[in-house]
Amino acid sequence: MDTPTDHLQRARELLAAHPVVDGHNDLPWALREHVRYDLDRMDIGADQKGRLHTDIPRLRSGGVGAQFWSVYVRSDMAGDTAVSATLEQIDIVDQLLERYPADLARALSAEDMEIARDEGRIASLMGAEGGHSINNSLATLRALYALGVRYMTLTHNDNIAWADSATDEPRVGGLSAFGHEVVREMNRIGMLVDLSHVAETTMRHALATSVAPVIFSHSSSRAVCDHPRNIPDDVLALLPANGGVAMATFVPKFILPAAVEWTHAADENMRAHGLHHLDTTAEAMKIHEAFEAANPRPVPTAATVADHLDHMREVAGIDHIGIGGDFDGTAFTPAGLEDVAGYPNLIAELLRRGWSDADLAKLTWQNAVRALRAAEDVAADLQTTRGPSNVTIGELDTV
Amino acid sequence: MADPQNASPVTTVDLGDLDDLDDDLDALAAAATEPPPDPELAAAATEPPPDPEPAAPAIPPVEPLARAKELLRSHPLIDGYNGLAPVLRSMHWYDLEAGESLLETDVPRLRRGGIGAQFWSLQETADRADAPSLGATLELIDLVRATVAVCPEGLRLALSADDVVDTRNCGRISVLLGPMAGPALGDSLAALRAMYTLGVRSVSLAGSRWTRNSGLTPFGHEMVREMNRLGVLVDLSGCSPDTMRRTFGVTRAPVLLSHQVEPLPDDVLRGLRTNNGVCMVMCTPGTLAETADRLDRIREIAGPGSVALSGAHDTGAAHAAGLQDVSCMPRMIAELLERGWPESDITNLTWSNVARVLRGTEFAARAARPRRAPSRVTIGALDL
Numbered sequence: 001m002d003t004p005t006d007h008l009q010r011a012r013e014l015l016a017a018h019p020v021v022d023g024h025n026d027l028p029w030a031l032r033e034h035v036r037y038d039l040d041r042m043d044i045g046a047d048q049k050g051r052l053h054t055d056i057p058r059l060r061s062g063g064v065g066a067q068f069w070s071v072y073v074r075s076d077m078a079g080d081t082a083v084s085a086t087l088e089q090i091d092i093v094d095q096l097l098e099r100y101p102a103d104l105a106r107a108l109s110a111e112d113m114e115i116a117r118d119e120g121r122i123a124s125l126m127g128a129e130g131g132h133s134i135n136n137s138l139a140t141l142r143a144l145y146a147l148g149v150r151y152m153t154l155t156h157n158d159n160i161a162w163a164d165s166a167t168d169e170p171r172v173g174g175l176s177a178f179g180h181e182v183v184r185e186m187n188r189i190g191m192l193v194d195l196s197h198v199a200e201t202t203m204r205h206a207l208a209t210s211v212a213p214v215i216f217s218h219s220s221s222r223a224v225c226d227h228p229r230n231i232p233d234d235v236l237a238l239l240p241a242n243g244g245v246a247m248a249t250f251v252p253k254f255i256l257p258a259a260v261e262w263t264h265a266a267d268e269n270m271r272a273h274g275l276h277h278l279d280t281t282a283e284a285m286k287i288h289e290a291f292e293a294a295n296p297r298p299v300p301t302a303a304t305v306a307d308h309l310d311h312m313r314e315v316a317g318i319d320h321i322g323i324g325g326d327f328d329g330t331a332f333t334p335a336g337l338e339d340v341a342g343y344p345n346l347i348a349e350l351l352r353r354g355w356s357d358a359d360l361a362k363l364t365w366q367n368a369v370r371a372l373r374a375a376e377d378v379a380a381d382l383q384t385t386r387g388p389s390n391v392t393i394g395e396l397d398t399v
Numbered sequence: 400m401a402d403p404q405n406a407s408p409v410t411t412v413d414l415g416d417l418d419d420l421d422d423d424l425d426a427l428a429a430a431a432t433e434p435p436p437d438p439e440l441a442a443a444a445t446e447p448p449p450d451p452e453p454a455a456p457a458i459p460p461v462e463p464l465a466r467a468k469e470l471l472r473s474h475p476l477i478d479g480y481n482g483l484a485p486v487l488r489s490m491h492w493y494d495l496e497a498g499e500s501l502l503e504t505d506v507p508r509l510r511r512g513g514i515g516a517q518f519w520s521l522q523e524t525a526d527r528a529d530a531p532s533l534g535a536t537l538e539l540i541d542l543v544r545a546t547v548a549v550c551p552e553g554l555r556l557a558l559s560a561d562d563v564v565d566t567r568n569c570g571r572i573s574v575l576l577g578p579m580a581g582p583a584l585g586d587s588l589a590a591l592r593a594m595y596t597l598g599v600r601s602v603s604l605a606g607s608r609w610t611r612n613s614g615l616t617p618f619g620h621e622m623v624r625e626m627n628r629l630g631v632l633v634d635l636s637g638c639s640p641d642t643m644r645r646t647f648g649v650t651r652a653p654v655l656l657s658h659q660v661e662p663l664p665d666d667v668l669r670g671l672r673t674n675n676g677v678c679m680v681m682c683t684p685g686t687l688a689e690t691a692d693r694l695d696r697i698r699e700i701a702g703p704g705s706v707a708l709s710g711a712h713d714t715g716a717a718h719a720a721g722l723q724d725v726s727c728m729p730r731m732i733a734e735l736l737e738r739g740w741p742e743s744d745i746t747n748l749t750w751s752n753v754a755r756v757l758r759g760t761e762f763a764a765r766a767a768r769p770r771r772a773p774s775r776v777t778i779g780a781l782d783l
Binding site (some may be wrong): 035037038079081083084087088090091092095098134137139140142143146147165169387388390 | 532533534537540541542545585587589590592593596598599773775777
């Protein structure tokens with residue numbers, strides 16, 4: 001009988017051949033917040049445990065073969081400010097690539113991902129997180145593509161003019177007419193449509209319009225844990241026809257029902273003290289710490305994530321699931337998945353549950369690479385018949 | 400108006416020897432400034448042969464316009480400033496390869512004008528009141544790239560001096576992206592780097608917060624150094640003379656002025672010569688002769704190595720008769736030949752000076768990159 005150590009050993013062997021493609025990592029924003037992009041003050045070539053979830057040694061030991069670096073900017077940014085901040089985020093990824101060429105390889109295509117893996121380097125891709133990064137401009141969307149961005153999450157936590165977010169009040173009821181045009185243009189240029197963070201209505205609209213596979217770069221199952229950031233079963237069931245990939249995330253307050261409840265209670269406690277639930281002043285933190293001392297924060301484990309993957313597999317199929325940890329984009333992480341070195345623990349858990357080597361290769365590597373390649377093929381086809389769209393939001397959406 | 404034909408030392412050439420370009424120009428000029436021409440003369444002017452080669456003279460006459468065209472064949476004009484991009488944005492449909500009469504620029508006229516490369520401005524035309532924005536700049540870059548992509552027989556996007564040479568050798572016309580408006584960078588060095596990646600090769604400093612107070616702030620110094628490191632041309636048009644003087648002290652690469660309106664002080668012109676930069680004189684305002692006067696002055700003070708031309712077409716600026724579109728540039732060259740500019744000065748003006756500035760900027764970038772990491776300084780940290 002296999003011991004836990006055997007599972008972990010086999011997980012590492014599997015990852016050596018089929019490393020993890022992780023859908024979402026917020027290292028760029030963490031570098032902006034911690035050290036204003038000063039890479040001399042935060043060398044990710046060395047161990048940054050305790051400061052970051054991510055560094056190169058831990059990506060290596062975690063078996064990561066490709067990373068979509070999020071070029072996220074805050075969703076309260078708008079206009080040129082959001083675009084400019086996005087360019088800064090892209091710029092720091094470029095600088096990381098220049099600084100660590102032995103470990104990180106720029107990847108702009110599925111083929112680049114495979115080449116990087118074969119060279120033993122970590123394929124580095126970029127994903128924009130929220131349509132506010134293109135400031136209602138399809139030309140700006142194309143500029144992001146030209147700068148290397150290969151997916152765009154349609155919204156972040158707040159609605160934008162042309163798409164509803166999962167965590168905001170419904171406004172346009174999914175995608176507006178311009179929102180559909182953004183999806184079509186993303187199809188045409190070969191940028192993956194990412195449906196994490198968006199409202200259910202937006203998910204369904206985008207899946208109806210997109211002729212290329214979509215992804216969920218960091219979302220789990222709503223049936224397992226009822227949180228708006230997760231994916232409802234009927235949407236997961238649309239993925240086989242679409243060819244897309246739902247990449248399960250590790251964020252405790254999205255994946256563990258007890259953590260969802262705990263977060264609600266903690267927020268309620270803050271409001272009961274007359275404070276905003278996101279208040280981080282010293283006084284507020286003191287109240288929050290008292291709450292946490294009396295009510296220990298529930299901690300998910302690798303098994304919690306595996307529960308999501310088991311269910312997502314059942315509903316969407318083994319060809320339509322992946323992994324998107326959201327490291328450095330979340331303050332808290334599951335036990336065993338504390339940082340980017342943790343992926344082997346998840347794979348070991350899935351081995352224990354009877355997932356085959358072939359299943360795991362699809363989960364970690366093949367599905368995500370296939371989705372990007374399919375998006376490239378769709379784009380190549382569309383470009384033979386369609387030119388760039390220059391429609392404006394003013395022309396399509398009557399406000 | 401100044402007409403090189405009238406002033407030509409060759410008096411034996413009759414109207415029938417003018418080629419079709421000159422017919423167009425004369426007809427337009429006449430329509431603009433003079434009463435309708437004698438119908439018989441006009442009829443004669445439209446008669447063949449179109450080629451100016453005389454039948455069989457013992458010594459070929461030196462006809463300035465023909466000579467200008469010949470010089471432009473080997474040393475085509477690198478035109479420093481064209482406003483087509485923002486104009487195209489407001490047009491629903493256009494075909495630059497077939498020709499577009501509503502514009503002052505299209506491929507057939509670029510060819511007739513002997514233009515080998517052209518900078519397409521990413522700045523708003525003066526009539527747009529809104530401040531330069533990053534979004535608008537990205538849209539113009541996108542538009543230029545799309546426009547060039549649908550004119551493969553005529554135009555190519557050039558990203559380097561080598562590209563400009565290759566494009567000329569392929570019989571195409573280079574389009575260079577720039578200048579963009581410095582203020583549109585939003586005081587972000589990362590935005591500058593993104594613009595470089597997207598193909599922008601020239602930034603106009605004027606109007607940026609870091610060039611105000613008639614100088615160059617510490618952050619402005621950093622911007623210029625980063626432009627040097629990347630290989631982005633520093634365009635000083637419209638800056639105060641003090642900003643120009645300060646920039647000469649900072650930049651490691653030659654600068655240019657692609658659309659300078661105010662006359663430059665003599666010491667700035669001498670500084671430009673020391674810097675190995677180039678002032679590209681606009682063909683507006685004023686007559687062809689007045690433009691030639693400006694060229695004479697720059698050549699005299701800054702030297703023949705620091706003078707070049709900007710057609711400034713499709714910018715909304717009025718052009719004198721005889722300079723009204725990009726096909727007119729040979730006339731400008733003919734005027735300079737008549738003023739006694741040696742041919743080596745002419746080829747410097749049309750091609751070599753700007754080519755040198757492009758190469759000098761690339762050389763400075765190659766020298767700087769191993770010595771300097773991308774700058775991440777913010778304006779707040781330096782300028783307070």
